[in-house]
Every structure is written in structure tokens, then in C-alpha cells.
Amino acid sequence: MCFSQHYEFETVIDLEATDVISQGKTGTCWSFSASSFLESEIMRISGKKIDLSEMYNVRHTYPKKAWNYVMRQGKTQFSEGGLAHDVINSIREFGLVPNDVYSGLKNENENHNHSELVSELNKVLDEYIADSKDYKTDWKEDIETILNNHLGENVSAFNYEGINYTPLSFLEFTNINPNDYISITSFNHVPYHSEFILNIPDNFSNGKFLNVPLDELVSITNTALKNGFSIELDCDVSEKTFSSKYGIAVIPENELESTEALKTIMKEKSITQELRQQEFENYNTTDDHLMHITGLLKDQNGVLFYKVKNSWGKNSERVGNDGYIYMSEAYFKLKTISIMVHKDPLNYILYKKTSWN
Template sequence: MKNSISIVIFLFVALIGYTQSYEFETIIDLETTDVISQGSTGTCWSFSTSSFLESEIMRITGKKIDLSEMYTVRNTYPKKAWNYIMRQGKTQFSEGGLAHDVMNSVAEYGLVPNNIYSGLEDNATRHNHSEMIAVLRGLLDTYIDNPGRQLSPKWKQVTESVLDIYLGKNVSNFSYDGTQYTPKSFLEMTKINPKDYISITSFSHKPFNTYFILNIPDNFSNGKFLNIKLDDLVDITNKALKAGYTIELDCDVSEKTFSSKHGLAVIPKDVNSKLEALQKVLPEKSISQELRQQEFENYNTTDDHLMHITGMLKDQNGTIYYKVKNSWGKNSDRVANNGYIYMSEAYFRLKTISIMVHKDVIPTEILN
């Protein structure tokens, strides 16, 4: 009889715990720069990875530097254009990209502070690339559709000119804190080595602990990803945060239970409780490697958005959440938690496309 009463009390307490409003306790909160907005652009890949690099610079040198997202964008578009031209328009030409595109740009073109290259022209205060991308795509399509297929090399010059008009002329040297730099020497000052950072994913259609090219639309540069088991992906993420390393994140944000307005991302066990799950703590679905793969292959999990993981929290039931820095601003009725998303581990397990971390946090047996 006593056992029965104990079970009833336990179930009652558990039920109460899963129907309360969210109460979060911070476990880890790593240093990062302010939340800013990517404006009306599809350049989350540059904003999030720049934020990730800013945190890395603080971790390595203690210096707080606001990096230019648009310097990287400016130097990546010509490569996108080349890819589009050489594939005769049979690929995507868009504003999207991935974290390794930033690292490729950093390795080749260096880094620049934001006050030197903002990418904002004519006293604008908000980024908007809709017209620029339309002009570039129209230009490239005109060359591709040339009946004689005799491409003039002028398309490269015209592409550069369009980028100069909309984003500003590129940077070769500048002064920062009283010292003269080139983008490459500025990179050296930050102590960032692009080769130290590795993109990791977890999909079962390729062998684990091997590298492969992830076939998603924004991977125009054919970047390779280290493929590991899902549990290892979560383990590396948790250990990195505990060791003081932040993490670059590429994930799907199309779920109704990803809400910037509520500052929350969860995967409720009951599919009919999606809206309720944004306001009350509900049981979440158990995410397996098989379910993750299934959702990726049926397009329910797609490459939507890149963000920056800077910490860890737990709710009143002990459920783990990641503190994810977004790039949609922080002063809006549509944005909670000052621009951060609290993402449950279940959401992370199901909806993460990839992460990027410093190689030092990856176990040797996996890295080798």
C-alpha cells in the first residue's frame, strides 16, 4: 500500500514539474560580444561565425574586437559567382553560406574590424542585400545564357564593381588602435589560425569517424565535415562548453517549436502540444540516430540558419539547454532573452546540421 502511495506521489510531482512555466538556471555562460542584427540578408553564416571568432579571440588573447561580417561576405561573393558560372547556372546562387566559408575567407583574405569595413553605404544603418543579389544573379545569368557560350572575362570585373557599389571597396591597409595593419597582419594579431577549426556532423549514410562532403544547398564550396555518432556530437559540445570553448552551430529553425519570440527551441513528445510547449515545460521526444537520419532525408531537417552556442542552462526538471546567440537583434517584441535562444538538448540532437569547434576539444581517437 505504501509503495502504491509513493508511486502516485512521484507521478503527481513529475506531472506538476512538466506543466509549469519555464524556470532556467545558468550553468555555463561564456564571454561573447553583443547580439546584433544581420538585417534583411541571408548572411547568418558570416554573422554567427564572426561572433564565434570574436569569442575565440577573447579566449586566446583577452582582446574584445568587433569583426567585420561584411568584409568576409565581400570576399566570398566572387567565389560564389565563379562556382555559379563554371557550373553554368546548374547550382544555387544565393546569400547563404556555411561556417567554413568564413574560415576559407579568413585564411585567404585575413580579418578586418567592423569600424573599418561595415558594408553599409549612403548612411544606411541596416543591411539589405535583396537588390544586390538580384543584380548579381541577373548579371551572371546573362553571361551564362550567352548564345555563343563565349564568356567575356569582364564578368569578373563587373561582379567586383557591383560589390564595390553595394558593400564598398575592399580594404588593403588600415589603422586600428594606433597601429597600421593589413587584413593578414590583423589576423596574425588576433592569434586565430583557421586550420584549428573543424566542422563536425552526424549522419549515418556515411561511415562514422571519416570526412565527407555534406550535400546541402549552401555548401557551394564543397566543404568537408567530420562525421561522428550523435552521442559523440553531444558529448563534444558539452565538453567544449565546460572547457571554455564556444561553438558554431548550423541547424534547422523551421519547426514551430523554434521561437525567437519565446526565446526557446524544444521538441515536445506530443506533436499536438507544440504551441503549449513554448510556454510550459512538457516531456520531450527521445532522439535517436535513426530518427535524426530520417528527418534529414525527408527534408524535415534542413540547413536553415547558423548561430553561436555560448553557454548552457537547465530548467527546473534538470533538462539541459544550450544558450544560443542569434543574429536577429535584441530590441524587438519578436525577440526574447536579449536575442538568445534556449535550445533543449533534444532539439539540438534532432535539428543540428553541423557544428564547428576548435580541434583541441575533439578526442584524439576521433580526430585521428
């Protein structure tokens, strides 16, 4: 294998996806990535190209986060963060709407900025927790008012291409079944082929994950992509060798070569289950960011990379590869927290090993 060459990539698989957009100044990558994932699923299932509303999911998830925070008396995290299954939970209960029906942008704003929104929500919740008996109004109604002021009131009915829908009937129109999607991870502190609640800060809703060996996680991902199914990805992006500017994510064997590894091919670390676990337990791997895997590439040495759709915009000096990250298998193996995928690509043996099917 030849090293110290500039990257040259050849497309292996390129699944249909909607355009790269920006989540703006928000921590809602979980909704942007999962919405992109669902948009690709709709195209795969029905051929329809629909720009889904990311903020509709956010609007319905904040009250549930707030309830969790209040009932735990502030002894948990309340933030903008979330996970892919929060979008699945939202659409199961509240359905889907197109983005032009609910953009979450008010007062002619063109970009999302939730700094004031989060500050106002936190103020209400913390005041109520500090002295619930002296709180003069209904905190739940106050949360709804803040969300309405910043994102817009909820949608109960709308017209799409000349047909009237409710959000739930529109979900039915897309042929998306929320029960078809499963979150999968790989850690050795719980038995393989069992489900467990992954204890990470953004898992406020106590979502369950199927635990599989690392090689199986990679196999499931590659098999899904090769069969036309894209993948939702939760991973750590805090490494110096994750670069939006260069559009590259790698794990060089020599950490001193991290800057050079973004531009030229370097030998990567061999990633084991034990190293992955160690990095998770010492907090070097955290649930920083969610994105959408839409394909496979290979470099000039035949090494596979994942084509990962990000939500930090494109056509900027700080964003390479048109808003996509080309992620090596080594990076994926070490820094992935979890994936979410349709159940169909999972092989028969995996179905038989588990109790969730």
C-alpha cells in the first residue's frame, strides 16, 4: 500500500439523498440528519422527493425533554441535543410535515439560531424546579408559548400538492413505518445480541440499542449500503482528524501526523473492540454529532471510505467535499456511537439471535 499520496476517491455506492443544508446555530443535528435519512428512505420506498421539516420534530421533542428535566428535578441534562430515535418517536406520535409547511423560521429569518430559545426554556424550567410552589403560572404552558414564539404554532392540517393532510396522514402517505427502524451499537460491557439503554447524555428518552460485535456493526452498515439502504450515524467529531474543511475523517497510526493525514494517505490504526471500549469509557469518544451515511468510496489504494452527509452547509471555505465527510472505516469503527437502519438489511442470523423482531 502506498502512503503519503494525496487522496483520490472513486465512488463505489452513491445512494439518493436530498441537498446538503445547514442546521445553523442550533444543536439539532439529530433532527437534520434523521430527517435527511427519512428523506432518502422515502425516495427508496416510493420514489417521492420530499423536503421534510426538521423543526417540526424539534418542536415536538422539546416538551418531552422539558418534562424529563422537571420530573428529575434538574438532575439530568436539558439541552438542544438528541438522538435519531427521538425523531422516530416524534413521527410515530405526531407524524411528518413538509418543510414549507413548518420551517421553524419566523420574522423573515433565513437561518436557524436557537440561542435565545434555549435560554428562555432553561430559565422557565430552572425557576420552576427551584421553587415549584411559588411558580405563578403553568410551566408546561409557558414552554409551549416560548416554542410557539420562536418556532411557530403546531400544525394540525395542511395542503400538499392539492391534497389535504394531517401530519399523521402525511406520514402514512410517505409509506414510512416508524417501527421498521432499529438503533445498533457495539460495546463489550453488555452481552452481544441483546438490547440495552445506552447511558449517554443525549439519551434523555432512554432509547434502547441492539448491541453487536464491532465486526458485525461494520458488516451491517456495508450490507445495508450495498443493498440500497442509507444509514443514520451518531459519532464523535472532536478528533483533530475529523475535518469539515477537508471533508475527511481518519485515524492515523501516528497521532503526530494528524494534520498531514487530512491531506495525504497515512497508515491508520488497527481498531479493536477493546480500544473502542476504552475510548468510550475514558470519554474520548462521546456522542457529539449525528450525520447521514449515503454511500461508499475507495481511495487509490482500494481502502473503503463512507460518504457521510453533514448538516453544516456547503460552498464555504470551511466546508469541503460539498458538505460531505469522507470517513475511513477505522474512524467509523473507533468513533461511532451508534447507527440507525431499516430492519430489512439485517441478515436472518441476526434476527434469530435477538428478541426485538
